[in-house]
Amino acid sequence: MQASYRLLLLGICIVWDQVQCSASSGRDECADPVAACPANSTCFDTLEYFYCQCVPGYRSTGKHNFTDKDRDTFCKEINECRENSNLCGQNASCQNTIGNYSCSCKAGFRSSSGQVNFMDGQSNCTEINECRENSNLCGQNASCRNTIGNYSCSCNPGFMPSSGQVNFMAGQSICTDIDECSETPLICSPVNCTNTNGGYQCLCKTGTFPSTGIKWVPNYSKCIELSCSEGPAENEPSTPLGEIQRLLRETCLQQSDQGSPDGKKLLQQDLLRNIDVLLTGPLHKAMISRFFQIVEDAVMRATPLLDEEQTQINGIALGVEIRLSRFTASPQGPVTLGSGNVTLSTDWSTVAGENSSGFAAVALISYYNLEESLNHSFDEDALARENHNLTSVQLNSKVVSAAISNAMPERHSSSVNFTFSHLQLKDSSQTAVCVYWKNDSSGGSWSKDGCETVEANWTHTACRCHHLSSFAVLMALYEFQDTFELQLITWVGLGLSLICLLLSILTFSCCRSVKGTRSTIHLHLCISLFIADLVFLAGISSTSNKGGCALVAGLLHFFFLAVFTWMCLEGIQLYRMVVTVFNATLPRHYMFLFGYGIPALIVGISAAANRQGYGTERYCWLSLDDGFIWSFFGPVCVIILFNILFFVITIWKLAEKFSSVNPDLSTLKKIQVFTSTAVAQLCILGLMWIFGCFQFDSRSLAMSYIFTVLNSFQGVFIFIMHCLLCKQVRDDYRNLLSTACSAKKYSEFSSTSQSASSQGMKSQHDTKESQM
Template identity: 50%
Template sequence: MACRWILLILALYTSVIMILSKSTCTKGLSKEKNGTCTDMNECEDNGCGDNAVCFNTYGSYYCQCADGFRSTGDANFTGETTFKCKDINECSEVKDICGPNTICTNTIPKYYCKCSKGFYPTPGVEPYNKSINVNCTDIDECQEENTCGPNTTCINTQGSYYCLCNAGFVLKSGKTNFTDNMEQCEDICKVNKTICGNGTCHHGASSHYCTCNRGFTNYGNNGSQCTTLNCEVFKDMTNLKEDFHAAHNLMMQLKQICLELTEAKSPSQLNGEKILEQLLSAIDKLLSSGSFSYNWKVSIFLDMVDNALKIIGPLIKTPRTKKSFTQTELDLLVQTGTDLPQGTVTLSANKTQLDIHLETAAGHPPHYPGFTTVSLLSYKNLEGIADGFYSGMKPEKNQSFKINSKVVTVTVSNGNTSFLKEPVNLTFYHLTQSVESSHTCAFWDSSEEGGSWSARGCSVVESNREYTVCSCTHLSSFAVLMALYEMENKFELQLITWVGLSLSLICLFICILTFSLIRSIQSPRTTIHLHLCISLFISNLIFLAGISKTGNQVGCAVVAGMLHFFYLAAFCWMCLEGIQLFRMVVLVFNTTFKPLYMMAGGYGVPAVIVAISALVNAKGYGTKTYCWLSLEFIWSFFGPVCVIILLNIFFFLITVWKLAQKFTSLNPDLDNLQKIKAFVITAVAQLCVLGTMWIFGCFQFEKGTIAMSYLFTIFGSLQGAMLFVMHCLFSKQVREEYGNIWSRFCGPQKKTYSEFSNSHFSKAQAYKSSQDTGESQI
């Protein structure tokens, strides 16, 4: 029993000793029998997990992910952590790792590359990775036999190809190309029975062609549909032959062309460019004849031009044609092809611009004939002919209209343009630029009481001083109308005019008698005054008698021409006065103008200006409201007037400067200088009276210029009275002569012979003095 306890105690002692001996080595080391500590190899137990590599170290170890894997944590880790090794997707993480035209496939742990469909590897190694230098080259499928099938053309592309049907063949599916060789290209005439419209389809060497039935045409475009030609639009109207002869001849010519087009063999023989030039030449003659006195004639003309352009347009072979004639300017676009055109085009002609969608111009299937035409025809002078027909407009109170742009006709091949899904935009540049005037977009409506301008379907997109942009939902002939406003208080203005002009006529008549009959005051200057008064007297008399006589167009033009002449003559005589002062003061000439030279300057120059103006634009004389110059022609008067005023201002400034020098000299001739000073003052006053009146007249073309209207009327009507006050009543010598005349006829006593002799002698002395100085005394 004791022995057992002893053995147990020894065993326990031995175990304790062994435990105590082991604890003496650090972690990762094991103690040998001899008592030394040696390294433990933890990698033998694969403590790193899957897809990792274990690295043993003295007393420890560490793990790293194998090639193609990445740690979820630190790059170096131990099995005691939760880090794992996951596969790297090189295909998504490395851009173009395989190169162009390739497919990258990820695997565990690596990846591999293959060429895309339609490419093959050079050298022929596949699959591969970037360590191997491989290029993927395109496979030309079109070199293979029977790739697309019969009646086709193979087009190779990078990595693929596609097939096109040859001309005259199409796919039943309607596709334009294919790659599936199950598709077949068939004869277009068999697949599409309606391709020719009202005609018969034939298969040709290069493509199909259509032979049109009688009464139809494709304008010589063999691949286009045969469309109806309504030649009855060019009617043989007997009233046109008598009342509108030029239009009748043109209409018959166009009808013959239309009938020739309906013949199957005619279109290819017709020269579209030549026919177009014939049309524009005929339009020139028609517009130059001036035979558009009624609105129904304007309607017939515009409808005829529209129908003619629709017929002639498709005959033009060039894609873009621009022509300019005396009365017209044309921009024409032609496109052919079986596909409906897309996009927007811009045409321009003579201060106008058109923006239109090609789909709108072509017409939508099945109405698309295989060609598209768009034309913009601008008339250079039609705005004057078509002006005045506004029954289709709805004016506001005291509002009237005037055309302020060129008139244009827009024509397209689309037969249905009464209501457009996409509106067209027209830009019109104004003939008269005005800040205050409002503008309206209008078209010519032939159905409105024989023809009238109408704003229906058109609206203003943008408008400023220079141009107006219009948007319209239909096609026709278009223009921009400027709104004019009649002057309010018209009765008051007329009353002022009649009273003022009547008073001026009386005063001017007295001036004429004074300057022509009283010899003592006669001089070159009073001669200028005399003819100035005569010009104003005649112009005022004509103004009162004929300014509103617009019933007779020829008579109204004569009245306007005479007013133009005599008003210019008044300014020319005023200019001669400025020249006379300049000669007298600056050039120190005591000699006077020869009467012939004075008459040439006073009446000859205005006659030349009026003659040239009448030859350039005879229609500029006389308007529908007054017998005066038209608004666009007014500068034939204001131009010379402005030049004369500027010349006289120059002469007067030089004269005043010279006078100032002479007054400061040591021995001035005070008597002559005082007289010249008085002449200058009255001349400047006269220039202010005449010039100011016409300055106010420049403002008569805008809305809301009532104040200017009153000033213009007052100054204009009282010109004669003001001249009488300045040249007669303000002149001491003239007042004395008036007193002598009054005393002769109304005085209580008669003069004795001696008094008469003395008076006659003094007058003779004054007359002699006047002749010496070249001027009268004031």
């Protein structure tokens, strides 16, 4: 009993102890945060314990998580601006606050977000251009200069700041005019000085003008007399050229007045406008020299009125580029002007001259379309005297004028250099000639006196001239000199060709074994070619007599066309031999009408349409002008195309007949030989005139050799193909030679009988071919 009582008391004590422990562990230690955690920290409670953390902007001096047992730990404020100097970015300032920070833009910069204070990454600071935002920031007669984060003001030339500071801020100073005439009494000596707002003027007396133009150079400029050219007469009708003269005189007379005209405005609105009107119509040769002189004078008269050292003005019809220099000592060094088509280069000593007055100017005037009006104004006699093989010339560059302020440029040893762009690519048969416009009694012409060609390629030509005027580049077409080899080939080849053609004519006329339609065609083809070669050899270069030269050209036109028409008949006859076997012959009157009638008709129409087209400066042949040469090449091309068509059909039909069941091999082989020789003949004659087209057009030496060889030896080719390669003709030649040789050993009667017997056997053997 007593033991049980003791156990009960022990259980009650254990339960009581557990209740007390539970009550103790459920208590909230963060209920009094001041007692639990230090200042600037936050208390966090858990079931078993609690801990403290510093609030944002503060950092623990000990552990990150700590309790009240860490007596030496507290929260210290973080200085973000000190720890990261670039925290706010460029052009911004960082301000530290209790537990935080803020950014703001520096003076002269503005926040991109519009917020005055911002955190990192929320905005950027951009520079404020005070001068642009307020054009009147610095006040009158002052200039504003923007700097990084700031600006500064300075007075314009001719004004001084009231504060005495060269650079100042808005409101710190006022710019007042400097009276140069009072401060420097001798600044315009010996002429009168007149103060102006921001400057001064040195006024020459009426009839004179400052030697350095509108800008007076102290201690160097002087007044020089004006020589104004006469304007148009009062009763003279108003013309663009006369208007330019009037403006030129008015500008000259106004230069001594206080209100001198604006040089750039004068050039752009007055001078170029009248020149544009003038050049819209035709410009006669008699006006060219006067036009060039007036334009150059007008441009040079306006140069002293220009402010800038370099001026470039473009109009509709021309462009002007001007370089000028005002100096106290003679300028030195190169000077270059350029437009899209030409570049001018010289040196300042040439521009200024020896007796310089303190002002030098050079002008380059580029005319955009003037070459069309001047493309036939050549000093042909002078060019021909220097170049005997010259055939034709034409302008191949834009026309330009060059003018300088030096009144006597010929006294200087330096030259003026030009680089022209070609209007058309230059080929190897052309030569670039640098020319200038030479004034003469006839109105003027292009001449190469005083100009030389330094270098030329396909696209550009460099020129050097020892005087000034208007310049351009001519493309001169030269006839290559006939070499001894070409002449030898022509004479030997054509001589041999004529002999062979004569033998062919005799063969086709006398040999009975080849009598027929085909031999008739070959006979007249050889006759036409014989006459054409004979006329070619005798008169192709006889250009001194215009009438005789035209006759030679007409005969060549007719007989060379006849060669091709008879060759076309051969193609037609071969076609009929294969396709219409039973009617292969052609009536003679139809052949003559086709072979000679068509060439006569073409020549007649051509002569009636363009009689001047027969005969050129180089050859007695058809002119290349206006495509007249196609009165020959056109029919030739048509005939060649028809023959090619006939030969293709013929070869195709021959192939079909060879593959047939029972072909007539002997006849087909003969037609095959005929076709082969006809095709070869077409190739030779066709190729000859293909190269002949280049011969008369581009003057290429290589083409001339090929054309000469084919032309000179075509009679030999025909004799070989139609006579020596023909078995019947060879047999006739052999019989003829045998007859001639056997006359010495045998009697004339037996030789003749043997020859006649042999001829009779041969004629009987080839009866079928004779009908062809």
